[in-house]
Amino acid sequence: MHIRHLNLINFKNIEQAEIAFSPGINCLVGDNGSGKTNVLDALYYLSFCKSYFNAVDSQNINHQQEFFVVQGQYLRHDEEEHIYCGLKKSQKKHFKRNKKEYSKLSEHIGLLPLVMISPSDEQLINEGSEQRRKYIDGVISQYDKPFLDDLMRYNRSLMQRNATLKQLKDSRSGDYSMLDLWDEQLEQLANRIYIRRVDFIKELVPVFQKYYAYISDGKEEIALTYKSHLHEGDLKGQLAAVRSKDIVLGYTTKGVHKDDLELLLGGYSIKKIASQGQKKTFLIALKLAQYEFIHKHNGIKPILLLDDIFDKLDDARSNRLLQLVAEDVFNQIFITDTNKPYLVDIVKRTGKAYKVFDVANGQIAASS
Ligand SMILES: Nc1ncnc2c1ncn2[C@@H]1O[C@H](COP(=O)(O)OP(=O)(O)OP(=O)(O)O)[C@@H](O)[C@H]1O
Numbered sequence: 479m480h481i482r483h484l485n486l487i488n489f490k491n492i493e494q495a496e497i498a499f500s501p502g503i504n505c506l507v508g509d510n511g512s513g514k515t516n517v518l519d520a521l522y523y524l525s526f527c528k529s530y531f532n533a534v535d536s537q538n539i540n541h542q543q544e545f546f547v548v549q550g551q552y553l554r555h556d557e558e559e560h561i562y563c564g565l566k567k568s569q570k571k572h573f574k575r576n577k578k579e580y581s582k583l584s585e586h587i588g589l590l591p592l593v594m595i596s597p598s599d600e601q602l603i604n605e606g607s608e609q610r611r612k613y614i615d616g617v618i619s620q621y622d623k624p625f626l627d628d629l630m631r632y633n634r635s636l637m638q639r640n641a642t643l644k645q646l647k648d649s650r651s652g653d654y655s656m657l658d659l660w661d662e663q664l665e666q667l668a669n670r671i672y673i674r675r676v677d678f679i680k681e682l683v684p685v686f687q688k689y690y691a692y693i694s695d696g697k698e699e700i701a702l703t704y705k706s707h708l709h710e711g712d713l714k715g716q717l718a719a720v721r722s723k724d725i726v727l728g729y730t731t732k733g734v735h736k737d738d739l740e741l742l743l744g745g746y747s748i749k750k751i752a753s754q755g756q757k758k759t760f761l762i763a764l765k766l767a768q769y770e771f772i773h774k775h776n777g778i779k780p781i782l783l784l785d786d787i788f789d790k791l792d793d794a795r796s797n798r799l800l801q802l803v804a805e806d807v808f809n810q811i812f813i814t815d816t817n818k819p820y821l822v823d824i825v826k827r828t829g830k831a832y833k834v835f836d837v838a839n840g841q842i843a844a845s846s
Pocket residue numbers: 489490491492508509510511512513514515516517537538539540541542786814816837
C-alpha cells in the first residue's frame with residue numbers, strides 16, 4: 479500500500495499543494511518552520527482522521543482561511559482508494575472513502591496503516607503514564623475494534639464509580655449497592671483490556687529489543703515492562719479492599735486506568751538517566767517494533783513517516799538506522815530533514831527509488 483498523490487488546501491501553512499509521491503522514499507527538505515512536518519501530519523490525518531500534533535481540528539486550518547481540505551489517492555491491494563478530509567470552521571469534519579462519507583470515523587482506522595516517528599514522541603518517556611497507555615491502546619485499537627469499545631465502556635463505568643464515590647464522600651449518603659455494580663462491570667472490562675495489553679507487550683518487546691540492540695550496536699541493556707494492578711490478581715477483590723480509601727479520596731485507585739510501562743536503561747529510569755540520543759534510539763526501536771506488529775496483524779506494510787530522524791544520533795547509529803531503512807521490511811517512507819545534501823546522500827545509498835521535495839514557506843516543489 480502506498481500514497482500516490484496528496485492534495486492540500488489551507489492545511490496549516492500550506493495554502494495549496496499537489497504532490498505526486500514515489501512508492502519508495504520521499505524526502506522533504508527545507509528550513510525550520512517551512513512546512514515539512516505539516517505534510518507528514520496531513521498524511522497522518524488521512525490514516526487516523528486527526529492530527530498527530532494538534533487535538534483541536536480547527537487549529538489545523540490555515541490561520542487566514544475558513545476551511546481545509548486534505549485528499550489522498552492511494553494504491554491498496556492493487557485498488558485505487560480516494561480519501562477525503564474536509565473541515566470548515568465551527569462545522570463537523572467530513573471524512574470520505576471513495577466519495578462515501580463514513581458514519582463512524584473509527585471504521586476508517588486500520589485501512590491505511592501508518593507509523594510516525596517524531597521528536598514529539600519524547601513525551602512517551604518524559605510525561606505521565608497516561609501518554610504510555612494512550613500509545614499502547616492506540617496501537618491495539620488499530621487492529622482490534624472490540625478493544626476500543628471495551629476501553630470506552632471501562633472509562634464510562636470508571637466515571638460512574640468515581641461519581642458514586644464522590645457522593646458517598648460529600649454527603650455520607652449514597653448507594654453502596656451501586657458501587658457493587660460498577661465494581662462488577664470494571665472487573666469484566668478490565669480483564670479483557672488487560673489480556674490484550676499483556677499480549678501486545680509480550681509480542682512487542684522482543685522486536686523492540688532487537689531493533690534497539692541493532693541501532694545501538696548491542697552496547698546498552700534496555701528493558702520495557704508492563705505494570706498493572708491486575709498482575710496482583712482479580713480487580714474486584716482489589717476494589718473491595720480499597721473501597722473505604724477510595725471513598726475518602728473520591729476516586730478509584732485500582733484498575734487498568736493506572737497501568738504503565740516501565741522503561742529502563744541499564745536498570746535505571748530512562749527518563750532520568752538516558753542521553754538524548756539514547757532516548758531517540760529507544761523511541762525509534764519502539765516505533766519500528768510497532769511497525770512490524772501492525773504489519774503482522776493487518777497484513778499491510780504501514781507507511782513510515784520519519785520526522786527529523788537523524789537529529790541527535792551519532793554517525794554510527796544513523797548508519798545502522800539507514801541500513802534498516804534500506805531493508806525490504808519497509809515499504810513507502812517519508813523523511814524530513816533541513817540538510818538536503820546530507821539527506822539525499824543518505825537516501826541514495828539505500829539504492830531504493832526516491833523523490834526529493836523542496837519545502838519553503840508552505841510551498842512544496844519536486845526537486846530537479
Ligand atoms: N493553522 C496554521 N496556519 C498557518 N500556519 C500554521 C498553522 N499551524 C502551523 N503553522 C505554521 O507551520 C509552520 C511549522 O511547520 P512545520 O512544523 O511543518 O515545520 P518544519 O518544516 O517541519 O520545521 P522543523 O525543521 O523546524 O521541524 C510554522 O511556521 C507554523 O507557524
